[in-house]
Amino acid sequence: MMVPTMADMMAQGKQPEVLFWVGAAGSYDDRAKKISRAFVKILHQAKVDFAVLGTEESSTGDAAKRAGNEFLFQMQAMMNIEVLNGYEVKKIVTCDPHSFNTLKNEYPGLGGKYEVFHHTQFIQNLIKEGRLKIDDTTLKGKRVTFHDPCYLGRANDVYESPRELIKRLGVNLTEMKRNKSTALCCGAGGAQMFKDAEKGDKEINVLRTEDALETKPNIIATGCPYCNTMMTDGIKFKEKEAEVVVKDIAELIAEANKL
Amino acid sequence: MQYLPNIIFALALAFGLGFFVMNIRKLIRNINLGKDVNRKDKKPERLKNMIKIALGQSKMVKRPLSGFLHIIVYVGFIIINIEVLEIIIDGLFGSHRIFQEVLGDGFYAFLIGFFEILAALVFVAVVIFWLRRNVSNIKRFLSKEMKGWPKKDGNNILYFEMVLMTLFLVMNATDVHFQQAGIGNPISQFITPLFDGFSAEGLHTIERTCWWIHILGILVFLNYLYYSKHLHILLAFPNTYFANLNAKGQFTNLDSVTTEVKLMMDPDADPYAAPPEGEEEAIPEKFGASDVADLSWVQLMNAYTCTECGRCTSVCPANLTGKELSPRKIMMDTRDRLEEVGRNIDANKGVFVDDGKQLLNDYISPEELWACTSCNACVEECPVNIDPLSIIMDMRRYLVMEESAAPQELNMMMTNIENNGAPWQYNQQDRLNWANEE
Numbered sequence: 001m002m003v004p005t006m007a008d009m010m011a012q013g014k015q016p017e018v019l020f021w022v023g024a025a026g027s028y029d030d031r032a033k034k035i036s037r038a039f040v041k042i043l044h045q046a047k048v049d050f051a052v053l054g055t056e057e058s059s060t061g062d063a064a065k066r067a068g069n070e071f072l073f074q075m076q077a078m079m080n081i082e083v084l085n086g087y088e089v090k091k092i093v094t095c096d097p098h099s100f101n102t103l104k105n106e107y108p109g110l111g112g113k114y115e116v117f118h119h120t121q122f123i124q125n126l127i128k129e130g131r132l133k134i135d136d137t138t139l140k141g142k143r144v145t146f147h148d149p150c151y152l153g154r155a156n157d158v159y160e161s162p163r164e165l166i167k168r169l170g171v172n173l174t175e176m177k178r179n180k181s182t183a184l185c186c187g188a189g190g191a192q193m194f195k196d197a198e199k200g201d202k203e204i205n206v207l208r209t210e211d212a213l214e215t216k217p218n219i220i221a222t223g224c225p226y227c228n229t230m231m232t233d234g235i236k237f238k239e240k241e242a243e244v245v246v247k248d249i250a251e252l253i254a255e256a257n258k259l
Numbered sequence: 260m261q262y263l264p265n266i267i268f269a270l271a272l273a274f275g276l277g278f279f280v281m282n283i284r285k286l287i288r289n290i291n292l293g294k295d296v297n298r299k300d301k302k303p304e305r306l307k308n309m310i311k312i313a314l315g316q317s318k319m320v321k322r323p324l325s326g327f328l329h330i331i332v333y334v335g336f337i338i339i340n341i342e343v344l345e346i347i348i349d350g351l352f353g354s355h356r357i358f359q360e361v362l363g364d365g366f367y368a369f370l371i372g373f374f375e376i377l378a379a380l381v382f383v384a385v386v387i388f389w390l391r392r393n394v395s396n397i398k399r400f401l402s403k404e405m406k407g408w409p410k411k412d413g414n415n416i417l418y419f420e421m422v423l424m425t426l427f428l429v430m431n432a433t434d435v436h437f438q439q440a441g442i443g444n445p446i447s448q449f450i451t452p453l454f455d456g457f458s459a460e461g462l463h464t465i466e467r468t469c470w471w472i473h474i475l476g477i478l479v480f481l482n483y484l485y486y487s488k489h490l491h492i493l494l495a496f497p498n499t500y501f502a503n504l505n506a507k508g509q510f511t512n513l514d515s516v517t518t519e520v521k522l523m524m525d526p527d528a529d530p531y532a533a534p535p536e537g538e539e540e541a542i543p544e545k546f547g548a549s550d551v552a553d554l555s556w557v558q559l560m561n562a563y564t565c566t567e568c569g570r571c572t573s574v575c576p577a578n579l580t581g582k583e584l585s586p587r588k589i590m591m592d593t594r595d596r597l598e599e600v601g602r603n604i605d606a607n608k609g610v611f612v613d614d615g616k617q618l619l620n621d622y623i624s625p626e627e628l629w630a631c632t633s634c635n636a637c638v639e640e641c642p643v644n645i646d647p648l649s650i651i652m653d654m655r656r657y658l659v660m661e662e663s664a665a666p667q668e669l670n671m672m673m674t675n676i677e678n679n680g681a682p683w684q685y686n687q688q689d690r691l692n693w694a695n696e697e
Contacts, residue, residue, distance in 0.1 A: 155508025
């Protein structure tokens with residue numbers, strides 16, 4: 001798969017239209033890597049001139065910051081900003097709402113000012129500009145419910161971009177009882193992804209999966225690699241793997257367009 | 260002797276208001292124990308928020324039943340204060356229903372009639388609130404932190420309101436002239452028959468008694484506010500005005516850390532440099548918060564504004580799955596500790612004397628703090644824009660940066676970020692491998 005790096009681009013004296021910030025999950029997590037690849041296929045189909053940092057990318061520091069380690073966060077932020085500013089990056093797109101939030105809201109105060117998009121916003125713009133079309137026949141008739149990632153939804157008030165893309169797939173979008181600003185967290189945020197939960201009577205991802213299953217979906221759509229992991233685990237816990245799949249919106253679009 | 264009631268009234272009023280002002284000054288002093296944070300910007304946006312959220316109750320009505328009932332009590336509370344103004348003037352000058360002369364019979368009848376209807380509606384709403392708190396099994400009113408005083412406090416407020424509304428209506432019902440005029444008494448006319456057997460003198464005594472208890476009750480209630488969760492009726496306004504306007508996902512970047520990090524990353528910095536002259540003895544700034552004085556004044560105002568409705572806790576994913584964390588308890592603990600610090604200052608002639616306690620551990624446990632997913636559901640839900648998450652984050656910062664007391668798994672995650680630039684133990688050189696796997 002053709003994934004140019006900023007270093008390649010610079011060597012050729014080129015400046016891409018947008019930097020794809022892959023994020024740690026999108027780079028290393030087996031499930032999330034598929035999302036990265038699906039998104040790259042979409043970028044290729046829409047002929048977007050993009051590049052990644054590759055081995056020069058490092059953790060945004062989001063997880064460290066939410067865990068309370070402001071030192072580590074700012075070290076990461078300053079290093080990344082140095083790299084990004086070195087390449088004169090103006091526009092960034094990412095499939096990870098945590099990277100999206102941190103780059104968009106927390107980097108400017110430390111000297112990193114970029115125009116940052118979540119991939120659902122970016123794809124929506126591609127459609128508006130006529131650079132991409134979504135085939136609404138492949139997935140026609142499927143029941144889809146969308147789980148709002150906290151760091152996209154409540155944290156940044158982005159509720160409509162993912163939903164508009166889902167509607168373009170020709171599927172039936174059914175909302176959970178807790179949705180948009182009242183959506184329940186998947187349980188991964190605030191660095192919870194990297195530790196066991198405190199003592200309680202249930203796992204948060206199981207509770208959220210129950211919300212989703214109430215809508216009797218064929219597909220649970222997500223827009224965050226961590227939500228994806230949590231919901232996938234929830235579906236396994238509920239032994240519903242045969243009936244329900246968890247897919248990122250980028251994967252659904254790639255599938256619809258047979259990429 | 261004929262001026263005795265006026266004098267007693269004036270004294271009661273002065274004492275009631277004076278005590279209230281004294282407590283409010285204490286409240287402001289306590290809030291100012293917090294660190295400074297600039298909330299003087301974007302005035303139009305702040306004003307708009309206050310009008311929409313505090314005055315307009317826009318977030319209350321997201322839960323329609325309690326929102327609707329709350330609006331009745333709220334509107335009743337504000338509008339019936341016009342009647343209180345009349346009572347104060349009457350009390351000070353010995354007049355009787357002074358507004359009737361000033362405003363004319365027709366308009367006065369309309370006003371008092373409207374107040375009576377409001378009073379009756381408030382009474383009904385308050386009874387429903389009482390039933391919700393004491394009879395229905397509404398989970399957020401039954402949480403652990405709502406046992407004891409918080410439960411009593413909630414009920415006390417409802418009893419106060421029931422009694423005040425009853426006194427207002429009985430006062431009107433036993434006012435013979437008022438009833439004979441037969442205007443502005445849409446509710447009290449149905450109470451009058453209960454007093455059929457009474458002499459004119461007896462009725463007058465009841466009317467006067469109700470009048471006195473009503474106004475004294477209001478003064479007592481005013482002073483009860485400071486000791487109660489009910490302070491929200493005042494603080495909801497500044498609290499929504501000064502609330503955070505940035506994206507909810509944007510956490511503050513600690514300036515004290517920025518300075519240190521810049522120094523660490525500066526290749527020209529001299530690691531053995533002596534501190535600048537005059538700063539040799541300076542105590543380095545504490546990272547994060549372990550006690551109330553480490554929080555900002557906005558966070559402390561948040562704590563006093565909280566009315567313990569528990570909407571935050573009822574949407575908290577950690578709380579919903581049985582964890583110790585309750586965002587409401589975070590706010591209640593912060594306020595209780597702040598009150599304790601305030602009493603300490605009062606007892607020690609204006610200086611805080613170390614009491615060996617702090618907000619962390621003595622009130623809020625690390626277990627509660629680590630259960631938070633930082634999902635912002637509590638912040639979104641609060642009808643008056645309180646931000647429990649910011650307190651949780653500041654306390655996590657203290658645990659990690661001052662105490663190195665993060666859960667072991669998080670320490671491993673952070674070590675990985677430091678060493679490999681990712682929360683997992685993967686090689687940085689493998690970061691682009693995903694592009695060629697399929």
